[in-house]
Amino acid sequence: xxxxxxxxxxxxxxxxxxxxxxxxxxxxxxxxxxxxxxxxxxxxxxxxxxxxxxxxxxxxxxxxxxxxxxxxxxxxxxxxxxxxxxxxxxxxxxxxxxxxxxxxxxxxxxxxxxxxxxxxxxxx
Amino acid sequence: xxxxxxxxxxxxxxxxxxxxxxxxxxxxxxxxxxxxxxxxxxxxxxxxxxxxxxxxxxxxxxxxxxxxxxxxxxxxxxxxxxxxxxxxxxxxxxxxxxxxxxxxxxxxxxxxxxxxxxxxxxxx
Amino acid sequence: xxxxxxxxxxxxxxxxxxxxxxxxxxxxxxxxxxxxxxxxxxxxxxxxxxxxxxxxxxxxxxxxxxxxxxxxxxxxxxxxxxxxxxxxxxxxxxxxxxxxxxxxxxxxxxxxxxxxxxxxxxxx
Amino acid sequence: xxxxxxxxxxxxxxxxxxxxxxxxxxxxxxxxxxxxxxxxxxxxxxxxxxxxxxxxxxxxxxxxxxxxxxxxxxxxxxxxxxxxxxxxxxxxxxxxxxxxxxxxxxxxxxxxxxxxxxxxxxxx
DNA sequence: GTGGTCTAGACCACA
DNA sequence: GTGGTCTAGACCACT
Numbered sequence: 345x346x347x348x349x350x351x352x353x354x355x356x357x358x359x360x361x362x363x364x365x366x367x368x369x370x371x372x373x374x375x376x377x378x379x380x381x382x383x384x385x386x387x388x389x390x391x392x393x394x395x396x397x398x399x400x401x402x403x404x405x406x407x408x409x410x411x412x413x414x415x416x417x418x419x420x421x422x423x424x425x426x427x428x429x430x431x432x433x434x435x436x437x438x439x440x441x442x443x444x445x446x447x448x449x450x451x452x453x454x455x456x457x458x459x460x461x462x463x464x465x466x467x468x
Numbered sequence: 469x470x471x472x473x474x475x476x477x478x479x480x481x482x483x484x485x486x487x488x489x490x491x492x493x494x495x496x497x498x499x500x501x502x503x504x505x506x507x508x509x510x511x512x513x514x515x516x517x518x519x520x521x522x523x524x525x526x527x528x529x530x531x532x533x534x535x536x537x538x539x540x541x542x543x544x545x546x547x548x549x550x551x552x553x554x555x556x557x558x559x560x561x562x563x564x565x566x567x568x569x570x571x572x573x574x575x576x577x578x579x580x581x582x583x584x585x586x587x588x589x590x591x592x
Numbered sequence: 593x594x595x596x597x598x599x600x601x602x603x604x605x606x607x608x609x610x611x612x613x614x615x616x617x618x619x620x621x622x623x624x625x626x627x628x629x630x631x632x633x634x635x636x637x638x639x640x641x642x643x644x645x646x647x648x649x650x651x652x653x654x655x656x657x658x659x660x661x662x663x664x665x666x667x668x669x670x671x672x673x674x675x676x677x678x679x680x681x682x683x684x685x686x687x688x689x690x691x692x693x694x695x696x697x698x699x700x701x702x703x704x705x706x707x708x709x710x711x712x713x714x715x716x
Numbered sequence: 717x718x719x720x721x722x723x724x725x726x727x728x729x730x731x732x733x734x735x736x737x738x739x740x741x742x743x744x745x746x747x748x749x750x751x752x753x754x755x756x757x758x759x760x761x762x763x764x765x766x767x768x769x770x771x772x773x774x775x776x777x778x779x780x781x782x783x784x785x786x787x788x789x790x791x792x793x794x795x796x797x798x799x800x801x802x803x804x805x806x807x808x809x810x811x812x813x814x815x816x817x818x819x820x821x822x823x824x825x826x827x828x829x830x831x832x833x834x835x836x837x838x839x840x
Numbered sequence: 841g842t843g844g845t846c847t848a849g850a851c852c853a854c855a
Numbered sequence: 856g857t858g859g860t861c862t863a864g865a866c867c868a869c870t
Contacts (some may be wrong), residue, residue, distance in 0.1 A: 355845060364565075369571040381857065392847045397858075405777070410599040414855040414857045426573050434565040434572075437585050441558040447493045448555060456587050462563050463580050479869060516870055538776040603854060617819045637796075640855055666810040680822060682813040687737075687834050689806040699797050704835050710811050711828050726861060753842065764862045769843075786842045786870035 348389055356391060360399035367446060368419055375421040379409065472513055480515060484523035489532060492543055499545040503533060598639055598700040604639060608647035613656060616667055627657060720761055728763060732771035737780060740791055747793040751781065 348356060367373050379385075382400065385421035386393040389407050403409045409417050445455050462468070470487035472480060498527050503509075506524065510517040524541055527533045533541045569579050594611035595606060615621050627633075630648065634641040648665055651657045657665045693703050718735035720728060739745050751757075754772065758765040775781045781789050783831050817827050834840070 365568070369567050383857085392849095394848090395846060396847085397860095400858085407544075411858070412855090413603060413853080413859075416857060417599075422571060422573065430567060431572060431574065431847080434569050434614050435582060436562070437565045438562050438583060440560045440585055443490075443493050445555060445558050448551065448554065452587060456584065458559060459562060459583060459587065460580065462559070463566055463576055463583065468563065468567075474787075481869075500821060519870065522869085565820050603741050604853075615814075619817055635821070643855060646854085675757065675820065679822065680747060681816060682817050682820075683834070685813045686810050687829060687840065689809045690835055691840075692737070693806050695794060695804060696803060697794065698803065700835055706807060707810060707831060707835065708828065711814055711824060711831065729860080739846095755842085764864095766863090767861060770860085772843085784870090785844075785868080786845070788842060 348391070357395050357399040357402065360385075360389070360391075360396065361402050361406075364399070364403060368408060373419045376420050377419050378415075379417045379419065381416055410450060469512060472515065472541060474498070480527070481519050481523045484509075484513070484515075484520065485526050488527060497543045499543050501543050502539075503541045503543065505540055593636060605643050605647045605650070608633075608639075608644065608649070609650050612647070612651060616656060621667045621677065623667050625667050627665045627667065629664055632695075717760060720763070726739055729767050729771040729774065731760070732757075732763075732768065733774050733778075736771070736775060740780060745791045747791050749791050750787075751791065755834045 346359075346366070348359055349416070350356070352359060354362070364373075364427065373379065379400075380388065382393050382396045385391075385396045389396075400411070404411055404417070408420055410420050412419050442455060442459075446452070470483075470490065472483055472487075474480070476483065476495075478486075488497075488503070497503065503524075504512070506517050506520045509520045513520075524533065524535070528535055528541070531544055535541050535545050566579060566583075570576070594607075594614065596607055598604070598609075600607065602610070612621075612627070621627065627648075628636070630641050630644045633639075633644045637644075648657065648659070652659055652665070655668055658668050659665050690703060690707075694700070720731055722728070724731060726734070728840075730752075736751070737822070745751065751772075752760065754765050754768045757763075757768045760767075772781065772783070776783055776789070780792055782792050783789050814827060814831075816823070
């Protein structure tokens with residue numbers, strides 16, 4: 345399981361959202377696998393159940409998980425249809441980071457080398 | 469000058485910070501050039517002066533501008549010493565976006581092509 | 593038989609209620625015909641018998657079916673006496689949907705055309 | 717302002733969502749008009765602020781209002797582009813109600829007459 | 841003043 | 856047992 349950083353600028357529920365997303369992406373959770381219950385996660389992370397709820401709701405709205413009342417929350421299958429808005433947003437993120445890196449003095453070649461390596465290794 | 473989006477999820481002052489950063493990066497403001505006064509910007513963007521003040525303070529803390537009391541705010545020279553923590557954080561951002569893009573079904577080749585193009589054009 | 597959608601926002605028992613209603617309305621079940629037993633349905637839909645029980649109870653309360661202890665559940669005859677409260681509620685639903693459609697930019701003609709077609713075909 | 721029905725099957729926040737939607741549709745609130753603050757509504761309806769928040773969030777996600785932190789919530793302009801998924805859902809609602817009305821013994825002619833009248837009068 | 845987040849603890853319907 | 860909703864009351868960042 346992931347670690348929370350209470351000092352972070354990110355809100356707790358957002359950290360949980362990102363943490364679970366990361367676990368789904370990395371394959372630690374597979375499609376249709378059950379996530380821990382709200383109460384369990386709440387106890388594990390020593391965070392209020394409402395906060396976990398909020399995170400789960402957000403994940404559901406973004407299509408990462410689905411909820412079966414009375415049973416629990418489960419990982420959605422990866423969407424086959426690529427959501428253009430979503431990918432555009434991610435490429436935007438990358439573009440902004442690249443701009444800042446350039447401004448911070450890194451050369452195009454340096455950035456390109458590091459990023460290419462990163463992509464080849466699947467983002468690691 | 470840049471546009472504010474009141475409906476955006478980003479707070480106003482954050483939009484101003486990003487907007488000014490973008491103008492510095494793009495070269496619309498050069499090193500040691502004077503930025504508009506708080507009052508002017510406030511009038512131009514029809515935003516509370518406190519909000520502008522806050523944005524300037526943030527930019528100063530991040531090293532993008534410096535303040536000369538009684539004269540105004542000026543653009544800093546691009547830092548020669550590369551801040552490792554900052555660049556690491558930016559590369560992290562990129563890595564996360566790449567991971568998510570892969571998970572969303574894009575191929576390594578597609579991502580690499582788009583990102584390479586982006587870097588060659590300086591992040592645009 | 594109908595399909596259950598575990599991911600749906602509707603609860604399981606509500607889906608069963610609606611499913612059986614639909615089959616009665618469409619004529620797949622006729623008046624005084626026997627419905628499958630709780631145990632059979634439970635096995636067919638792989639759903640807890642309690643949930644089936646609950647659905648049958650709800651259908652009985654709403655007057656769609658009647659129970660003969662020891663024999664099973666049977667489809668009621670269509671009520672001859674029209675329940676004003678119920679019809680008023682249904683017309684209310686329609687009115688609200690129409691209002692929202694108008695607000696969303698559809699023209700009166702478009703709505704009227706689609707709805708008329710729908711009614712002529714018996715709601716399909 | 718609208719009335720809450722604590723005995724209703726609908727949850728409170730859902731009633732608030734529907735109530736505000738209705739007021740927007742009816743024109744009681746116009747585009748870019750400010751809604752009451754979370755605290756004010758909370759006091760008016762004697763409902764916990766969190767519940768109001770939840771309702772506002774839902775309205776925002778559905779595109780009915782937008783939020784400006786520190787200023788308040790405002791009514792969105794009616795979308796020019798018609799959302800097919802949304803309209804389909806509304807027509808579905810209507811279809812289901814029509815089916816039930818037919819089953820309850822109303823004739824096609826009766827339903828058609830009432831619904832046509834309703835549409836001509838803009839849903840009233 | 842505004843909305844945004846969080847905690848603590850409770851009750852409900854559903855499976 | 857599960858998630859869904861609600862209350863009460865608190866603190867925060869932003870305008």
